[in-house]
Amino acid sequence: GSMRFFHQIQELEGIPVINIHLWFDRKLQNVDHLCFSRSPLLSVYADMSTTCKEYYDEEKSMLELVFAPCSPIAGGKTNWIAKSNQEIVDATMLELERLFPLEIGPGSPDGVGAKLLKHAVVKTPRSVYAAIPGRNKYRPSQATPISNFTLAGDWTSQKFLGSMEGAVLAGKLAAEVVTDKAVYGASTKGLKKIMPDVIQEAKTLSAKEPVGAIDGESAVAYGAGAVMTETEEKELAAIDPEQMVKLDAYSAAPAR
């Protein structure tokens, strides 16, 4: 029973995402809000020096940007996780020339514009599960076949995708399972139905030693994001080799 329940999780695949922090030498035009960008590489961004108390600064902007899609499974053509931090920052600055045409790059009054003082590139090789069609049915219930083991997390079964809303709702549902067990002795919702294909596959499986993510000590070994040093890159290449495959839509294009 447990095998089929946990085997369905194999159908959910975490996608890479990169978060970029940029500190500038001056204040850019900004709005006190999270912005969706029209750039194909940058999904959302905010000027933290305006939107966030901890970074508040009237003289200098600090932008936080979500760099995505950064791999084919997320709908991109380039594997940005395998690229250097400098390459990622350079690509971001080019996009910012389009988003801030009068303040960054050749369109600014002095032909250069705002300068970058420092940056941080946080790579999360396996973030939220890929919301490709047909995944919802494989998301497990918070209740599991193991009586004293309950799941939470944005990827577990609930009405939202992998998101802050999903994380909060999944946490509430997990708490309900735990309190139901305390009050009634069992989860009142029971287990979610498992798909026939998973049940079929699970028949031939047997328990084995864990591999992969538990090897290594760095944040990426635990599925988290990090400013990757050589150590993290080596661990990632060992536990999740496809992340380090070089794939570049531009260089892969046939020569003209």
Ligand SMILES: Cc1cc2nc3c(=O)[nH]c(=O)nc-3n(C[C@H](O)[C@H](O)[C@H](O)COP(=O)(O)OP(=O)(O)OC[C@H]3O[C@@H](n4cnc5c(N)ncnc54)[C@H](O)[C@@H]3O)c2cc1C
């Ligand atoms: C760059 C980026 C941008 C995003 N932007 C948005 C957005 O704009 N809007 C939105 O709604 N969502 C966004 N998301 C998604 C959102 O952040 C997640 O859906 C949400 O944080 C998931 O919450 P969670 O509690 O399920 O998991 P997490 O927040 O991932 O919590 C899991 C925790 O478990 C810890 N952990 C892991 N392994 C172990 C272990 N072995 N022992 C102890 N602890 C462990 C981890 O350190 C982590 O703290 C974004 C995600 C990323 C990466």
